[in-house]
Amino acid sequence: MRLVLEAAVPGRRELVPLRQAAGRRLAEAITATTDWPPFARSGLDGFAVRSADTTLASPSTPATLRVVSSVAAGELASAAVAPGTAVRIMTGGPVPLGADAVVMLEQTADALVDGLPAVHVKRAAEPGQNIAPRGEEFRCGSVIAEPGTRLRPGHVALLGTFGYADVPVYARPRVAVLATGAELLPVEAALAPGCIRDSNSAMVAALVEQCGGEALVLRRVPDEPEATARAIAEALAQSELIITTGGVSVGDYDVIASLLRGLEPSDGAAESPAFPAVDSPAPIEAKLPQASRLLFNKVAMRPGSPTSAALMEGKLLLALSGNPGACFVGFELFAKPAIQRLQGAGVNESLPKQVTAKLASPFDKGSPHERFVRTRLISRDGMLFADPLAFSKSSMMASIPDADGLIRLKASPEGAAADTIVDIILL
Amino acid sequence: MRLVLEAAVPGRRELVPLRQAAGRRLAEAITATTDWPPFARSGLDGFAVRSADTTLASPSTPATLRVVSSVAAGELASAAVAPGTAVRIMTGGPVPLGADAVVMLEQTADALVDGLPAVHVKRAAEPGQNIAPRGEEFRCGSVIAEPGTRLRPGHVALLGTFGYADVPVYARPRVAVLATGAELLPVEAALAPGCIRDSNSAMVAALVEQCGGEALVLRRVPDEPEATARAIAEALAQSELIITTGGVSVGDYDVIASLLRGLEPSDGAAESPAFPAVDSPAPIEAKLPQASRLLFNKVAMRPGSPTSAALMEGKLLLALSGNPGACFVGFELFAKPAIQRLQGAGVNESLPKQVTAKLASPFDKGSPHERFVRTRLISRDGMLFADPLAFSKSSMMASIPDADGLIRLKASPEGAAADTIVDIILL
Numbered sequence: 001m002r003l004v005l006e007a008a009v010p011g012r013r014e015l016v017p018l019r020q021a022a023g024r025r026l027a028e029a030i031t032a033t034t035d036w037p038p039f040a041r042s043g044l045d046g047f048a049v050r051s052a053d054t055t056l057a058s059p060s061t062p063a064t065l066r067v068v069s070s071v072a073a074g075e076l077a078s079a080a081v082a083p084g085t086a087v088r089i090m091t092g093g094p095v096p097l098g099a100d101a102v103v104m105l106e107q108t109a110d111a112l113v114d115g116l117p118a119v120h121v122k123r124a125a126e127p128g129q130n131i132a133p134r135g136e137e138f139r140c141g142s143v144i145a146e147p148g149t150r151l152r153p154g155h156v157a158l159l160g161t162f163g164y165a166d167v168p169v170y171a172r173p174r175v176a177v178l179a180t181g182a183e184l185l186p187v188e189a190a191l192a193p194g195c196i197r198d199s200n201s202a203m204v205a206a207l208v209e210q211c212g213g214e215a216l217v218l219r220r221v222p223d224e225p226e227a228t229a230r231a232i233a234e235a236l237a238q239s240e241l242i243i244t245t246g247g248v249s250v251g252d253y254d255v256i257a258s259l260l261r262g263l264e265p266s267d268g269a270a271e272s273p274a275f276p277a278v279d280s281p282a283p284i285e286a287k288l289p290q291a292s293r294l295l296f297n298k299v300a301m302r303p304g305s306p307t308s309a310a311l312m313e314g315k316l317l318l319a320l321s322g323n324p325g326a327c328f329v330g331f332e333l334f335a336k337p338a339i340q341r342l343q344g345a346g347v348n349e350s351l352p353k354q355v356t357a358k359l360a361s362p363f364d365k366g367s368p369h370e371r372f373v374r375t376r377l378i379s380r381d382g383m384l385f386a387d388p389l390a391f392s393k394s395s396m397m398a399s400i401p402d403a404d405g406l407i408r409l410k411a412s413p414e415g416a417a418a419d420t421i422v423d424i425i426l427l
Numbered sequence: 428m429r430l431v432l433e434a435a436v437p438g439r440r441e442l443v444p445l446r447q448a449a450g451r452r453l454a455e456a457i458t459a460t461t462d463w464p465p466f467a468r469s470g471l472d473g474f475a476v477r478s479a480d481t482t483l484a485s486p487s488t489p490a491t492l493r494v495v496s497s498v499a500a501g502e503l504a505s506a507a508v509a510p511g512t513a514v515r516i517m518t519g520g521p522v523p524l525g526a527d528a529v530v531m532l533e534q535t536a537d538a539l540v541d542g543l544p545a546v547h548v549k550r551a552a553e554p555g556q557n558i559a560p561r562g563e564e565f566r567c568g569s570v571i572a573e574p575g576t577r578l579r580p581g582h583v584a585l586l587g588t589f590g591y592a593d594v595p596v597y598a599r600p601r602v603a604v605l606a607t608g609a610e611l612l613p614v615e616a617a618l619a620p621g622c623i624r625d626s627n628s629a630m631v632a633a634l635v636e637q638c639g640g641e642a643l644v645l646r647r648v649p650d651e652p653e654a655t656a657r658a659i660a661e662a663l664a665q666s667e668l669i670i671t672t673g674g675v676s677v678g679d680y681d682v683i684a685s686l687l688r689g690l691e692p693s694d695g696a697a698e699s700p701a702f703p704a705v706d707s708p709a710p711i712e713a714k715l716p717q718a719s720r721l722l723f724n725k726v727a728m729r730p731g732s733p734t735s736a737a738l739m740e741g742k743l744l745l746a747l748s749g750n751p752g753a754c755f756v757g758f759e760l761f762a763k764p765a766i767q768r769l770q771g772a773g774v775n776e777s778l779p780k781q782v783t784a785k786l787a788s789p790f791d792k793g794s795p796h797e798r799f800v801r802t803r804l805i806s807r808d809g810m811l812f813a814d815p816l817a818f819s820k821s822s823m824m825a826s827i828p829d830a831d832g833l834i835r836l837k838a839s840p841e842g843a844a845a846d847t848i849v850d851i852i853l854l
Contacts, residue, residue, distance in 0.1 A: 018614055018629050019629060019632060019644070021633075022633035022636065022637065023637075034618060036824075037623075037822075038618055038623065039620075039621065041822070043820075043821075043822055044676070045676050045677050045678035045679075045681075070679075071621075072609060072610075072650075072678070072679070072680050073608055073609060073610035073621070073680070074608070074609040074610030074611070074621055074622050075609075075610075075621055076620055076621045088679075090676075090678035090679065090680055090681075091676050091678055091749070091750070092608070092610055092623070092749065092750075092822075093610075093621070094620070094621045105677055105678075106677075132820075132822055132823075136823075137818055137823055137824065137825040138825065145828070152633075152827075152828050153630045153631075153633035153634045153637060153755075153827070153828075154630070154755070154824065154826075154827030154828030154829070154830070155828045156626075156629045156630050156632075156633045157626040157627065157629065157630035157751050157755075157824050157827060158626070158824055158825075158827075158828065159614075159626075159629070160614045160624055160625065160626030160627075160628070160629045160630065161623065161624055161626040161824065162624075163614060163615065163616070163617075163618075163624060164614070165614045165615035181500055181501070181519070182499060182500060182501035182502075183499075183500035183501030183502075183519055183520075184501070187445055187586075187587045187590060187591070187592045188590065188592035189590075190590075191461060191465055191590075193466075193503055193521070194466065194498075194500070194501055194502055194503045194520070194521045195501050196464075196465065196519070196588065197587055197588055197589075197590060198587065199583075199584040199585070199586075199587030199588040200584070200587075201587070202445050202446060202583045202584065202586070202587045203580045203581070203583050203584035203587065204580075205446060205583075206448075206449035206579075206580035206583045207580045209449065210449065210450075210580060217446070223499075249471070249472050249517075249518050250472050250532055250533075251472035251499070251517035251518055251532075252472075252497075252499070252515075252517065253499050253500070253517055254472075254517075322518070322519065323518070323519075324584050328580075328581070328584075354806075355806035355811075356806050356807065356808055356809050357806075357809050358809040379781075379782035379783050379784075379811065380783065381783055381848055382783050382784050382785040382810055382811055382812075382848045383809055383810055383811070384782075384806065384809055384810075384811055385809075391564055393470075393559075394470075395464075395468070395470055395519075395559055396559075396564055397463075397564065397581065397584050397585055397588065398564040398565065398585075399581075400579075400580070400581025400584060400585075401572070401579050401580075401581030401582045401585065402581070403581070421808055421809045
């Protein structure tokens with residue numbers, strides 16, 4: 001993850017209209033352009049008064065005040081509130097000079113004094129009551145959101161309030177998606193013997209868009225190194241990140257693995273974890289860009305151990321497993337953080353969001369490497385319970401749509417007992 | 428909520444390409460069009476064998492089998508596996524006839540027997556080992572997702588697998604957004620005395636789009652009943668749901684409240700909760716459509732008590748508070764469920780998603796009505812803690828972007844003590 005995040009450098013910026021800013025990440029800090037509220041505002045409909053005039057007010061002995069003016073939201077009062085007077089005021093209206101409290105309409109009654117409009121106030125008002133003072137929420141110039149912040153609807157409200165009709169954000173990273181595998185048919189094709197439809201491309205594209213990227217699904221290429229290297233070179237020209245699926249195992253036709261074996265490790269690249277030795281086919285004379293370097297090949301995890309990564313002309317290539325379950329886990333652990341980082345998220349904020357939960361049932365399968373188990377999450381009495389899903393093998397798809405999270409199980413020969421507190425990556 | 432959900436009837440359907448299906452809701456049940464896997468598949472790279480041939484195998488006394496064929500993914504084996512033979516097989520390749528186990532490459536060594544290719548198998552294979560049997564995950568015809576399901580990337584993978592190049596989904600509901608308030612300036616305007624910028628329109632539009640709707644932001648209208656009624660009638664022609672903000676209080680210029688006061692209650696409409704009586708201005712001779720009926724005016728909750736709803740020509744109008752905090756809560760409680768329902772979500776699935784959590788600090792403000800307090804959620808040792816945010820008053824915006832949830836506090840003169848288990852609406 002560290003290697004991937006170091007390689008994913010926040011990139012292009014753009015200015016988008018406020019209406020399109022939600023979900024994007026800020027490219028610059030945004031500050032309050034005025035105090036907020038910009039003036040002392042009434043919190044409700046009622047009467048602006050001098051609290052001292054109401055000290056003895058009660059339902060049986062109301063304070064009677066002459067109503068000298070009326071102020072709606074968007075208006076200014078034509079008169080200040082002098083002793084013995086009140087101003088009718090609406091929610092959001094600016095509190096007139098002289099007044100230090102607003103009495104809600106429900107605690108008043110209309111009255112007449114010498115034939116002129118007045119109001120009976122039936123309860124003593126506290127100074128400041130029902131008034132939002134100027135600058136209560138924000139002082140002019142204070143930072144309302146830092147660069148890298150993902151804009152939620154609440155940020156949109158603040159941006160609107162402070163007059164940001166256009167918002168500086170990072171551009172959506174373009175992510176090329178390339179499925180490999182001679183067995184793959186297009187989704188619209190009829191099944192042929194021994195073949196399956198390419199479901200990874202559409203799944204990965206959906207995942208890319210879910211985390212803010214723009215997916216560019218490439219045509220599948222045959223399991224042939226030169227054609228694959230050419231497709232990768234073309235993808236590099238059009239994208240900031242390349243995600244491949246399949247071809248990363250130790251089989252004779254694993255074209256991505258063959259290409260990556262030909263690369264020099266980058267400075268600081270990870271040591272290959274201690275997997276059982278295999279007589280690998282010889283590395284292919286790769287047609288990959290000269291500046292390509294290996295970041296890591298294989299990861300000590302399950303599923304998804306064949307997941308690999310390289311840097312090509314400064315851009316990241318993530319090679320995910322072709323097994324849908326392993327592809328999904330590899331995406332969540334490596335591609336999603338990279339896509340967040342490319343959009344300007346901080347390094348820590350780019351990492352998967354984690355919570356802790358109690359295992360609702362034992363998971364009795366050990367693993368020599370950390371294991372990521374798809375799970376449902378259940379909330380009961382303030383406690384979060386993780387209930388591991390069936391059909392969670394690397395080749396399996398059935399449990400992917402139902403998963404709320406991935407349980408992180410440490411490498412262990414035994415698995416984990418029920419009631420163990422475990423870390424959960426939220427999906 | 429019940430009244431709103433009864434009024435929001437799932438509407439238009441459409442067929443979208445698989446690449447655009449993520450995030451949409453299914454209009455029809457989707458079934459497996461084949462068994463899955465469609466044939467017995469190898470889970471890894473290795474050799475397909477008859478397990479009986481390997482019963483005595485060990486690293487020092489390997490079983491030696493002749494390799495009669497090779498099968499890559501997408502191919503069929505040219506020969507069956509007869510006793511004493513093996514077939515080289517790649518991940519995802521169809522297991523040839525005769526074989527009942529796959530031995531991983533790492534547990535084998537290449538060999539020659541009489542100058543012909545062979546393999547040493549160093550460990551006894553269990554029957555079925557490393558093979559995903561046909562139909563293990565899905566049987567042909569079984570339902571993979573019900574109507575109303577929100578499609579996640581994992582569903583997209585399943586739809587691709589089963590050949591759904593186009594997917595029947597509910598259309599995105601068109602939601603008209605109409606802000607009222609004479610004090611409102613456009614976002615791009617300079618502030619004027621007593622005025623504020625309209626931040627609710629952009630916030631509500633972002634919320635609408637976050638839950639799958641298409642927002643149509645209307646031009647602000649003056650606080651004038653006829654112009655407002657005309658704007659509503661125009662919005663009805665273009666949308667399935669109308670959301671107004673502001674003008675729902677008891678003030679003299681509360682145009683939406685005035686219009687709604689003129690409506691007949693619908694059959695089964697909610698009784699107005701017992702709010703303090705006010706001398707309301709007379710109802711306005713409304714120019715609303717004749718078929719308009721009131722669903723409820725005001726809700727016994729804080730913030731957002733002025734929230735009201737009506738049915739107009741069979742379509743729902745939700746009148747939210749103009750106070751940003753109250754507007755946000757009203758949206759989450761009423762508009763979001765309606766938008767989910769319009770997209771075909773089941774009634775229960777349309778309701779806000781809730782968990783329970785422990786109050787991290789006391790909330791000492793009582794309320795005569797149920798209160799919804801913006802909160803951060805913190806996970807520790809499997810427990811979820813709710814830490815109420817400051818700046819949560821109905822007029823306040825500052826805490827909206829930071830909120831993970833809304834604490835539901837029951838009506839009580841005292842508030843709630845730390846460590847109380849509370850219900851939380853997830854945002």
